[in-house]
Amino acid sequence: MTLFVTAICLILVSALLAPLTRKGSAFWDRCSLACGLGGTLLGMGATLLALNQPGSAVLTLPWSGVGGLFVLRLDGLAAIFLLPAFLICGVGLLYGSGYWPMQAKPASSAWLRFFYPLLGAAIAIVLTAGNGLVFLFAWEIMALSGYFLVATEREQDEVYQAGFLYIAATHTATLALFALFALLGDQAVFIALPAAGSLDGAAPLASAIFLLALFGFGFKAGVMPLHIWLPKAHAAAPSHVSALLSGVMIKMGIYGLIRTTSLFAAIPAWWGWTILALGVLSSILGVVFAIAQHDIKRLLAYHSVENIGIILLGLGLALLGRSYGIEAMVTLGLAGALLHVINHGLFKALLFLSAGSVIHATGTRELNRYGGLLRTMPLTGLFFLGGAIAICGLPPLNGFVSEWLIYLGLFQGSQPLAANLLPALLAAPALALTGGLALLCFAKVFGLAFLGTPRSEAMATHEAPRSMLIGMGTLLAACLAIGLLPKAFFPLLHSATLAWLPAAPAPAAALAALAPAGSISLAALLFIILLGLFAGNRRQRRETPRVPTWGCAYARPLPRAQYTASSFAELITGLFGWFLRSRTDEVKPKGCFPSPAHLETRTPDLILDLGVTPLCALLAAGASWLRHRLQHGIVGLYLLYPALTLCILLILAA
């Protein structure tokens, strides 16, 4: 545990050195970067070391200022989240030094240098918090430093709005968490969280706690009706910040849900059903919204909603398994969810970083203005392709493994063919649909951005600097490692499952027995070898001339006459039009000598624009009406207000 605390201190030192770089001092910039990288590496090492100790590593210090204890506890469940958090934080720091160079923008670079490690350290403490006090403190530091990172370029109107939306959402979530910890009681807040499975899930209070957790943590995670802040914040933040937000910070919501459900025994079945239903909703609608986007980072942000849905599917399965007593379902569902937490962190960070280097090169987030980037940025293209394959859940990368575990868990429900579990099987086609749509979405992104011909001549693109490439390469290597050798990660998942389950009953069914990971590795290896052979064969023949994409025998192809984001997605946006409500701005060509025509589609966030915004506007109008009634300027009546309040309080107290 000493090592772990040292790591966090190092990361904090990296943040504290940041103000020294404001004036553009390269020396302090390097120092800060080195401290941050060292801290994250040390943190990963410390996490792995702590896992090898039996039980969980605990650090307890007196915290007299607030009358409680400062408790850090590192168990298997926290480790699952800590490892990708440290990795992505370190990679992001490295990437940031190329993406947001200190020489070009010293002030905002120092700003990022300060808040980026702070966010990383806060996340590490959230994950290891042993009681409510530490948790809420770290949670708030995390939320606020997230806000400052999102608002890096706050002089732009769009960024300012995104930051405002983010902070409103995160504080609403925090409010629910305060209520949650109040219900858990003083012991949980000031001393230590209850042990796994020590609370009774059948009590009415337990359901209130669960609903509060679902709201508070769901807001942070971006579960479908509560995802409103996510697309704007992710799009507005610098890319390596988006990677950390999407890859790690929204997982804190998942962590909170998993941790909260672990506290209970005898879990009611409707908890699992609710989470499963939310998972299906988030995954399908998330990917459908993603398809309709033209802004590459907004698109990736909606994919986060989708993947959070997939994680919730796994968690819902595990909860159902506990309610109905099917051990295999618990093991597979939870393992799938947790592995997907790691995987999504890795490949989503990879995607955001490679999207970032595309933005770095082209200076725009509009998909419709990219094109033919693979020629000038082959490595970035390769990394993006890797991330895309992973997120679509295709072998040989890591996304496949976790989704496969969830599929296995889903089919476990049908093994005894218990009639009351049959609806859970419906989640399998939903997951398949999600995967298919994700594939379509990334075919669109990759095709538009990297294939075809450049859409504007002036766009002189270049490959990303080396620090950015190293960062992305590390993430792709990690993705490949999980995809090729999933078995190596099973002990990690097993210890997390043990930490989630109550200690008393029989330990979890062994994951390795349920999931034939060896054959996956073999198949993935074979696939890669075949791919390599095929590519080598092609290269030897050297017969591929470079010509524009075949345009259905159209004689004079123009760069402008290519598929656009709107046209590629038209099939799906048309199918889901009743829900997406895309707005089309269209001037059709008419007559023999048509005047200029144009077409533009936009898909705003339905829930934000049609649900939350009108509701808030109504609330604001009501509040200002009330203020006009209350603020009339008659001093005598002002005096009445406290008197009436006092009377009401006295009546309530009596």
Added chain:
Amino acid sequence: MNTPPNLILLFVILFNFFILGTSRLATCIRSVALQGALLSLLPLFLHTSTFHTYLLAGGAFILKGLLMPWLLFRAIRQVRIRREVEPRIGYIPTLLLGALTTAGAFIFGDRLPLLPAHLHSLFIPAALATLAAGFLMLITRRKAITQVLGYLMFENGIFIFGTLLAEAMPFMVEMGVLLDMLVAIFVMGIVMNHINREFSTLNTEQLSLLRE
């Protein structure tokens, strides 16, 4: 029931109603002064005769019975007003409200968790009733000077409470007296002068421009 403190308190409550029902400013000032002077006798009957008790009684008498009315009379002479015209709520409704709050004070006073010595005495209801009457004055009247009177009645109510606590918390009552001084100097000396000079009136309604 016929002990001197109870008689004093009874008169205090009667003065409450009288002040609430009268429109002439001079009478109001006199009544508030008389109420204060009566109250200053309370510590003499309640506590053993020590220096502290005499200080309390004497101080209260001088402040409430002599200094305040003198200042207030001077003020109304300067601004030349005789009566409160058109209060926000009429005199009869105010009196009815006063009766209601007094009844409420008696009911509420019985339900408070008090020391056995104070239970069923007139002190708590009288204090609450005076507080409520002062509050009614503050709310219903428009002139700054009548509002000051309401504030002074408020103070008188607090003074009744304070005398019960005078031995347990020695400085409580003195603090209350100091508050009186604050009213005297601050509200009358500065605020009223300024309002008068700016608007040539003492109606606080003119001050509502700053509401937002």
